Every structure is written in C-alpha cells, then in structure tokens.
Amino acid sequence: MNLINRLLILFCLSSVLFVSCEKDEVKTIAKDGQSGNLTSSTTNVALTKATLNSKVIEFTHTNSDFGYNAGITYSLQFGLKGTNFTPARETVFENGVTMKSYTGLELNNLLSAMNLSFDEDSDVEVRLKSSISNSIAVYSNVVNIKSKPIPLTSWIYLPGAYQGWDPATADSLVSATGNGIYTGILRFPAKDSEFKITTAKNWNVNFGDGGNGTISPTGGNFKSIAAGTLLITMDMNSNTWTMEAAPTWGMIGDAVPNSNWAVDADMKFVNDGAGNWVLKTVLNPGKFKFRRNHDWGTNLGGSGGILTLAGADIAITEAGTYTVTMNPTALTFSIVKN
Known part of the structure; x- marks a missing residue:
C-alpha cells in the first residue's frame, strides 16, 4: 500500500508541474495585437515662412494591446495617398510619449523629403505603427492631411576679382531655410581681394560694404581679410556681415598630378547646404x-564610399579625368570618371 501511495503522489506532482509549465509558456505568446487610435489636431496645414518655428500639427495616439505587458515601439508613418505607405516616412515616438508635434520647418522638411509638389496640396496619409519586434506590428486608422512644402533654400552671389567680376559664374552663399542669413566658404587668391553681392546672376540689384561690418546698396567693394579659404556670413535682415578663416580640404598622393604625397590639390566647397567638397581633376x-x-x-x-579618420589610401586603377566629391561631416566620398 505504501508503494502504491507513493506512486500516486509522484503522478499527481508531475501532472501539476506539467500544467504549470504549460501555463507559463502561454504567458509568453502574444495574441493578435489591437492597435491604438490615432488623431490629429488638424487635417489641413498651410505652410508659410512665418510658421516655420511654430507648431503646425500634433498627432496623439492611444496605446495598443498585444495581450501582455509588451515593450511596444510606436511610430508615425507618412505616405502619399494611394501608395499604401510604400515607401513610408517613419518617425518614432519617444518612450512613454503619446503625442508628437511638428513645427512648420519639421513638417516642411518631411514633405520635401517625400518629393511632394511645391505647387499644389498633396493628400498625405498618416498612421500609427505599433510593433513588438521586426516581424510583429499592427497599424491604426489612417488620418488624412492636406499640405504642400514650400521651397526654402535661397542664394545670393559674390562676383569679384577672384573670378573676373562675372555674376553669371560667381560663387554663391546659401540660406538653407530662406531666413535671410546666407553663409558659404570661398577661396580667395590674395588678401583684400574685392567682391560685391548680387541677388541674382546679374548686376540689377547689388550690395557693397557700408563700413563697420554693414551691408549697403550704395557701399563700396567688400575685401577679403586674407588669402585662402574664408567663411562668409551675410545677414540681409540686419544688413551685417562677417568673415573668418575656414578649414580647407584637399587631395594628396601619387595618384594626384604634381602631388607626390607632398602637395595638396585644393578642393572647392559647394555652397548648397549639403557640406560637400568637390574637385574635377x-x-x-x-x-x-x-x-x-x-x-x-x-x-x-577608406573604401566603398565610406571615409574613416586616418583610413586606408584610396586607390585609382585607371588614368583619366574624374570628379571627386567628399563630405567630411557625413564621412562619405565618390569618384566619378568623366
């Protein structure tokens, strides 16, 4: 009898353990997710330069449910209506935050990156993506908004002695947001090299040095403070300007004519806001x-278009004329044979 009792007790214990393991395993399996709801503060956004620094739209979501206390990542997806969010522009919510607002500049940058028309409103769809892994995600209702980006980037031009006083071929300064403050890096052959500002590639509207760091429509020629690469800032709102030394980048090596690892071939900074240096050589x-x-x-x-500090020498296998572009901020480069 004692043996039978002991066997019964062992059987009961094993059954309890088996059921307990089954229950524990069920807890780790997510049910089909139920997405939260997405709302927006407006459905029609008219972007202007006056609204660039103001909040123009806000999105709010309720929490999604995957059946247990999952670590859910929430993000907004933007897509052009009719494309089924392919491709989608995605912005991740900060952990624990259920609202995301956009300034005019932030929304304008997003819409511009979607290559939307500057001329007419586009229908943009927005939805909430809730995910607990790369393969498990649910999507909310779609919010529709109408908006169009505005072109912000603008330029002024610097014809001068350094390039033959020709506005049509003069270097430019750029204002990435069209806020009236223009910056750029130019190389001057000598100190006191003279130049002026034009608002287009002609002499119709031009500005000069008003003295004491000011800009004047009747001013004389500006002058470079030194030979070499200089950073110039022209504030057309306050009519003031500054000039200071700027770093320069060049190419050196036995692939570069007349360099022989001793002399740099100076590159030219492209004043378009992208931060690239270019040399055709x-x-x-x-x-x-x-x-x-x-x-x-x-x-x-480096190699493969990726740069690293003190990285490997870059090889050229075939002689020819090339356009070399590098970006010291993004640490990228390209070499294109012409």
Whole structure:
C-alpha cells in the first residue's frame, strides 16, 4: 500500500508541474495585437515662412494591446495617398510619449523629403505603427492631411576679382531655410581681394560694404581679410556681415598630378547646404587621401564610399579625368570618371 501511495503522489506532482509549465509558456505568446487610435489636431496645414518655428500639427495616439505587458515601439508613418505607405516616412515616438508635434520647418522638411509638389496640396496619409519586434506590428486608422512644402533654400552671389567680376559664374552663399542669413566658404587668391553681392546672376540689384561690418546698396567693394579659404556670413535682415578663416580640404598622393604625397590639390566647397567638397581633376594610377588644412593631423581615407579618420589610401586603377566629391561631416566620398 505504501508503494502504491507513493506512486500516486509522484503522478499527481508531475501532472501539476506539467500544467504549470504549460501555463507559463502561454504567458509568453502574444495574441493578435489591437492597435491604438490615432488623431490629429488638424487635417489641413498651410505652410508659410512665418510658421516655420511654430507648431503646425500634433498627432496623439492611444496605446495598443498585444495581450501582455509588451515593450511596444510606436511610430508615425507618412505616405502619399494611394501608395499604401510604400515607401513610408517613419518617425518614432519617444518612450512613454503619446503625442508628437511638428513645427512648420519639421513638417516642411518631411514633405520635401517625400518629393511632394511645391505647387499644389498633396493628400498625405498618416498612421500609427505599433510593433513588438521586426516581424510583429499592427497599424491604426489612417488620418488624412492636406499640405504642400514650400521651397526654402535661397542664394545670393559674390562676383569679384577672384573670378573676373562675372555674376553669371560667381560663387554663391546659401540660406538653407530662406531666413535671410546666407553663409558659404570661398577661396580667395590674395588678401583684400574685392567682391560685391548680387541677388541674382546679374548686376540689377547689388550690395557693397557700408563700413563697420554693414551691408549697403550704395557701399563700396567688400575685401577679403586674407588669402585662402574664408567663411562668409551675410545677414540681409540686419544688413551685417562677417568673415573668418575656414578649414580647407584637399587631395594628396601619387595618384594626384604634381602631388607626390607632398602637395595638396585644393578642393572647392559647394555652397548648397549639403557640406560637400568637390574637385574635377586628372588622376593617375596610384593612391591618394584627403587632408584638412594641408596637414596630416586630420586625414581621411577608406573604401566603398565610406571615409574613416586616418583610413586606408584610396586607390585609382585607371588614368583619366574624374570628379571627386567628399563630405567630411557625413564621412562619405565618390569618384566619378568623366
């Protein structure tokens, strides 16, 4: 009898443990998710330069439910109506935050990145994506908004002695947000190199130096403070300007004619807001690197279009004329044979 009792007790215990394990395992399986609801503060956003720094729209969501206390990642997806969010522009909510607002500038940048028309409103769909993994996600109701981006980037031009006083071919300064403050990096051959500002690639409207750091429509010629690469800022709102030394980038190596790892071929900064330096040059079979300020203290090398500090020499296998572009901020480069 004792043996039978012991066997019964062991059987009961094993049954309890089996059921307990089953219950524990069920707790880790998510049920089909139920998405939260998405609302917006408005459905029609008229963007202007006056609203760039103001909140123009706000999205709010309720929480989604996956059947247990999951770590849910919430994000907003934007897509052009009719594309089924392919592709989708996505913005992740901060942890624990259920509202996301956009300033005029932020929304304008997003709509511009979607390549929407500047000329007429587009129908944009917005939805909430709730995910607990890369493969498990649910989507909310779709909110429809109408809006169009506005072109913000604007330029002024600097014809001067450094390029033959020709507005049509003059270097430019850029205002990335069209706020009237223009910046750019130019290279001057000598100190006191003279130039002026034009608002277009002609002499119809031009400005000069009003003295004491001011800009005047009747002013004389501006003058560079030194030879070399200079950062220029022109504030057309306050009619003031500044000029200061700026870093320069060049190419050095046996692939660069007349360099031989001793002399840099200076690159030109492109004043379009992207931060690129460009040089169109003949290159020979060999290698080269990028250097800042003609000094090995900061040099960049690499491969596959990716740069690293003090990275590997970049190889050229075939002689020819190339356009070389590099971005020291993004640490990228390209070499295109012309």
